[in-house]
Amino acid sequence: MEPVGRGGAARVMVWVAHLSAPMAGLWLLVARPDLDLHWQHEPAHFWLVLVVALVSLGLAIVINQAARRRGDTRLLLVGLSFLVAAVFLGLHAAATPQVVLDARNAGFAYASPVGLTLAAFFAAASAAELSPVGEKRLLRWSGWLRGAVLTVAGAWAVVSLTGRPPLNRVPGADEGTPAILLAAAGFVLFGYAAVRYYLLYRRRRAVMLLSVVTAYVLLAESAVAMAAGTSWHASWWLWHALMAVGFGYVAYSAWVQYRNEGAASGLFAAVGRDETVRQVRAEYSAALEGLVDTLRSGEQGALTEGQTAAATERVARRFELTDGQAAVLGRAADALAAERDQIRKLGALVAVGQDARVKVADLELLCGAVRRVASVFGGYTVRIALVEEDRLVLPPMLAAGPDAAAPVEVHTVRLAQAALAEAHEREQDGSLYLPFLVKGHPAGVLIATRRGPAPERDAVLLASLAAKIAIALENARLYRSLDVLFRQYMSPDVATALVADPSQAALGGAVLEVTSLFADLRGFTTFSERSSPTQIVDMLNQYFDVATRAVLDENGTVVQFVGDALMALFNAPARQPDHALRAARAALTIQREVDRIAAVRPGWPRFRVGVNTGEALVGNIGGEALRNFNAMGDAVNVAARLESQAQPGQVVIGAATRDRMGDCALVTPLGDLMVKGRVQPVSAFVLHGLRGEGPWSLSLVS
Numbered sequence: 001m002e003p004v005g006r007g008g009a010a011r012v013m014v015w016v017a018h019l020s021a022p023m024a025g026l027w028l029l030v031a032r033p034d035l036d037l038h039w040q041h042e043p044a045h046f047w048l049v050l051v052v053a054l055v056s057l058g059l060a061i062v063i064n065q066a067a068r069r070r071g072d073t074r075l076l077l078v079g080l081s082f083l084v085a086a087v088f089l090g091l092h093a094a095a096t097p098q099v100v101l102d103a104r105n106a107g108f109a110y111a112s113p114v115g116l117t118l119a120a121f122f123a124a125a126s127a128a129e130l131s132p133v134g135e136k137r138l139l140r141w142s143g144w145l146r147g148a149v150l151t152v153a154g155a156w157a158v159v160s161l162t163g164r165p166p167l168n169r170v171p172g173a174d175e176g177t178p179a180i181l182l183a184a185a186g187f188v189l190f191g192y193a194a195v196r197y198y199l200l201y202r203r204r205r206a207v208m209l210l211s212v213v214t215a216y217v218l219l220a221e222s223a224v225a226m227a228a229g230t231s232w233h234a235s236w237w238l239w240h241a242l243m244a245v246g247f248g249y250v251a252y253s254a255w256v257q258y259r260n261e262g263a264a265s266g267l268f269a270a271v272g273r274d275e276t277v278r279q280v281r282a283e284y285s286a287a288l289e290g291l292v293d294t295l296r297s298g299e300q301g302a303l304t305e306g307q308t309a310a311a312t313e314r315v316a317r318r319f320e321l322t323d324g325q326a327a328v329l330g331r332a333a334d335a336l337a338a339e340r341d342q343i344r345k346l347g348a349l350v351a352v353g354q355d356a357r358v359k360v361a362d363l364e365l366l367c368g369a370v371r372r373v374a375s376v377f378g379g380y381t382v383r384i385a386l387v388e389e390d391r392l393v394l395p396p397m398l399a400a401g402p403d404a405a406a407p408v409e410v411h412t413v414r415l416a417q418a419a420l421a422e423a424h425e426r427e428q429d430g431s432l433y434l435p436f437l438v439k440g441h442p443a444g445v446l447i448a449t450r451r452g453p454a455p456e457r458d459a460v461l462l463a464s465l466a467a468k469i470a471i472a473l474e475n476a477r478l479y480r481s482l483d484v485l486f487r488q489y490m491s492p493d494v495a496t497a498l499v500a501d502p503s504q505a506a507l508g509g510a511v512l513e514v515t516s517l518f519a520d521l522r523g524f525t526t527f528s529e530r531s532s533p534t535q536i537v538d539m540l541n542q543y544f545d546v547a548t549r550a551v552l553d554e555n556g557t558v559v560q561f562v563g564d565a566l567m568a569l570f571n572a573p574a575r576q577p578d579h580a581l582r583a584a585r586a587a588l589t590i591q592r593e594v595d596r597i598a599a600v601r602p603g604w605p606r607f608r609v610g611v612n613t614g615e616a617l618v619g620n621i622g623g624e625a626l627r628n629f630n631a632m633g634d635a636v637n638v639a640a641r642l643e644s645q646a647q648p649g650q651v652v653i654g655a656a657t658r659d660r661m662g663d664c665a666l667v668t669p670l671g672d673l674m675v676k677g678r679v680q681p682v683s684a685f686v687l688h689g690l691r692g693e694g695p696w697s698l699s700l701v702s
Contacts, residue, residue, distance in 0.1 A: 019217050022242055026225050029235040040232040042098045045240070049093035052244045055251050056086035062254065063268050064146075070279065072272040073135045076142050077126030078212070080149060081119045082247075085219075087153040088115020089243070091160070111156065113182040116223055116243075118149075120189035123216055127196035183227035190220035197271075204277065206270030211253035218246035344376045345461050365476050366398050369469050373448070374400035377458060383408070383447040384469075385416045392417050392445070403449065416445040425463055434463050436470035438477070443470060509619020514572050514631055515583040515657060516612055516639035517556070519547060519590060520565035522648040523605035539604055540564065546593035547607070553589070554582040559630055564605075567640075569631050572618045580613050580660030584687055587611050587651040595649065610643025611687070612636075612654035634678075641675035642684055655683035664691045 029036040060083035067075035091111035130138065138145075194216040201209040225239035254267050269276055366384050374382040381401030385394045394408050412431070419426040419433035420442050426433040434446040446466040448458075521527075521543070528536055544566060548558050551568045555576060559567045568586070571579035587609040598604050614635025621630045638654055646652040658665050666689040672681035 015214075019214070019221075022218070022221050022238060023224065026221075026228060026235060026238055029233075029238070030228055036230060036233045036235050038233050039237070042096050046093050046096040046099040048240055048244060049089055049096070052240075052247055053086045053089035053093060056082045056089060056247045059247065059250055059254065060086055063271075066268045066272070067142075070269065070272060070276045071139055072276045073130055073138045074126045074273050075268055075271060075276070076138065077122050078268070078271060080145065081122035081126065083146070084115055084122060084149055084153075085119040085243075085247070087150065088112065088118070088156075091115070091153065091157055094157075095160075110179070111160075113179045113186070113223075113226055114156075116219065116226065117182045117186045117189070120186040120193070120219070120223070123193040123219075124189040127193040180227045183223040186223035186226075187220045190216045190223065194220060204270065207253055207257065208250075208268055208270050211250045212271055215246040215250045218242045218249070222246070342457070342461075345458075347376070362473060362476065363395070363397065365472060366469070369465075369472070370398050370400045373446075373462070373465055374404075377448065377462070379450055380458075381406075381449045383449075384444055385413070385420075385447060386444040387420070387442050392420065401449075412447065416447055420445050425459075425466075427459065432459055432462055434466035436466045436473075438470055438474045443473065509617050509621065511615055511633075512572055512618045513579075513614065514616050514618060514635070515570040515579045515660075516616070516631065516636045517551070517568040517570070517583050517587055517609065518565065518611075518640045518643040519587070519607045519609045520563075520643060521605040522608050524564040527603070527605050539601070542597055543594060543607070546597070547590045550586045550589035550593065554586045556582060556586055557629070560628065569618070572631065573629070580611075580657045581664070581690075583611050583613075584651070584653065584657065584661060584665065584690060587653075588687065588689065591649055591651060606648035608643050608646040608648055609651045610639045610641070610646055610653075611651065611657050612639035612642055613656040613660050614638070614654075637677060638675065638682055641677065641682070642673075645670070645673055645675065645684060646686075651687040653685050653687050655685070658685050661690075666691055 060079050063075055063079035063082060066072070067079050088111045092115070095111060194213050197209060197213045197216065201213060219242070222239040222242035225235060225242060229235035229237075229239055257267050366386075370382050370384055374380060379402070381403040382399070383394060383404075384398040385392050386398070392413065394413070399405075415426060415428055415431070416433050420435045423435055423437070423442070425435070431447060431449040434448070436443055436446065446462065446469065448462050450458075527539070531539075544561065547566050551558050554570070555574060556568045556570045557572060557574075559569055568583075570576055570583045570586075576582055590607055590609060594607050598606060612635055614633070616631040616633035616636050618631045620628070621632070622628050635654075635656070642652045642654060652670065653665075653667070658667060665685075665687060667685035667687055670684040670686060673684050674681050
């Protein structure tokens with residue numbers, strides 16, 4: 001339930017005060033009979049009651065139509081409540097002496113309290129919660145129920161007119177008890193209905209709901225006045241006035257809503273059950289979506305005012321909307337279409353920025369940007385002119401839109417050149433020329449052409465898109481430069497990780513199981529003494545080229561080059577369950593490729609390779625100014641010591657590496673070796689090849 005603020009509480013108090021005033025007046029009239037003035041005027045009574053009956057009948061017809069259209073049991077019962085009141089009030093009007101009948105008639109005299117009580121019964125039933133089964137049964141028998149009400153009223157009229165008992169006697173002063181009992185029942189039932197509908201109004205603020213609550217309160221008060229009033233006195237006229245105000249207030253509210261909406265089909269929908277309200281909202285939502293889709297279908301929403309009105313009328317007919325509803329729907333559709341159009345255009349702005357990925361080519365980035373802009377800016381032809389060697393060119397692939405295939409006119413190029421020279425946007429002949437810069441230098445012009453004037457908001461968004469394209473182009477070029485630069489100095493895995501997430505360059509590390517590979521050249525010092533610097537660099541470049549390729553092909557990480565030595569890691573930073581096998585394959589490939597080079601370059605030194613597996617501290621090591629991705633630990637040191645025990649052309653592996661590889665390793669045990677820096681010996685093996693693994697399984701070198 002919604003909370004009631006100070007303003008709401010004040011309005012409720014004023015409303016309650018107005019509704020309480022009649023009861024205060026009735027109490028005063030009953031307590032002071034001298035104030036209860038007598039006024040007997042039969043024609044006034046006849047026309048007052050008849051008009052109220054006709055108003056109630058009109059409301060019953062409208063509500064009944066809404067109930068049948070929506071299949072709503074609450075509206076059905078409210079309609080029956082108004083119908084019963086109308087019929088019996090009509091009978092009461094006919095009972096007016098000296099107008100229709102010559103004398104008073106008991107049947108017509110009791111028509112008011114009986115009709116009011118029956119109306120109260122239906123009102124209370126409408127406010128109660130019915131089970132789904134009960135609702136289905138009520139809807140199924142609704143026709144019979146209306147027929148029964150009219151049959152009872154007709155029978156009442158016939159019996160009264162023909163003077164048959166028990167309606168053949170004029171009620172006397174001592175026969176007021178039935179009227180009092182009927183009035184009490186009517187008061188209780190109308191009061192229950194008013195409370196229930198007020199609670200519903202607290203959840204669902206609607207004018208018609210409030211009018212129904214007010215009417216039921218006034219009818220409950222009229223039941224009290226009917227029992228307490230004296231005929232043709234002010235207290236007696238009071239209940240007639242209360243009934244007139246109650247039904248009149250509902251009729252007035254319905255008329256105001258009808259005048260606003262232009263039709264009666266949805267007047268009482270707010271009074272219906274929750275399912276009816278949800279159904280109405282769903283219909284309006286579907287109508288709104290249908291109108292937005294219709295607006296979009298015409299040149300991406302760029303319809304003329306007449307076309308928009310025609311589209312609104314078509315949707316209104318399809319969903320049976322009133323003129324007022326259609327007008328509101330049209331305004332809402334325009335606002336919603338504009339909002340969604342803005343969202344789509346802003347989405348293109350975001351998407352262009354997201355396209356600036358590592359390795360994306362300039363043309364690929366710009367082609368995607370042109371297509372995105374043209375797709376969301378309906379009716380525009382979008383082109384990008386690029387600066388190439390101080391000339392402005394218009395590549396055909398950088399054009400999209402209705403006139404993308406049309407040849408570019410000379411004055412278009414001149415205007416683009418002028419906008420670029422001024423470094424300021426220009427608008428001429430329905431075209432926007434939006435220059436953009438990359439690193440402070442002119443890079444190109446975004447040209448957006450539209451048949452007709454461009455909306456101001458489009459110009460602002462297109463200018464933002466031009467700036468975004470420039471930023472995306474600059475970022476893409478920067479990413480490519482960083483990517484190439486990083487990959488020349490570190491492993492691709494490390495380079496990619498750093499470009500994607502620079503925070504990974506932070507100092508620190510973690511203990512991981514890795515396989516380390518060390519390789520250095522035996523005889524490098526002797527070779528250096530007899531060779532020129534050019535020959536040394538040539539030899540190192542050829543050897544390190546094949547060595548790094550061998551490591552990278554196995555997704556290893558080249559950690560560093562130190563003189564004539566190389567260090568590589570496997571299982572860091574990328575995780576590799578078979579890291580020992582990958583390192584072994586890389587080591588054998590290094591020796592195989594070096595053998596191939598040395599065969600045509602006699603006198604060149606050969607690699608010795610050591611491989612070991614174990615835990616190591618892996619991470620970024622160094623200082624704030626300079627750092628390096630590296631690994632430290634006993635397992636890494638052992639790999640370096642095993643490399644020093646190897647002969648040129650050999651691969652020596654530790655026991656942990658051999659265990660990791662299993663039976664596929666073709667090895668010769670070297671026994672337990674004492675290596676520098678360790679007290680305990682190290683079990684070592686010469687790796688000759690891998691069983692079932694390519695060329696290494698073909699030879700078993702002793």
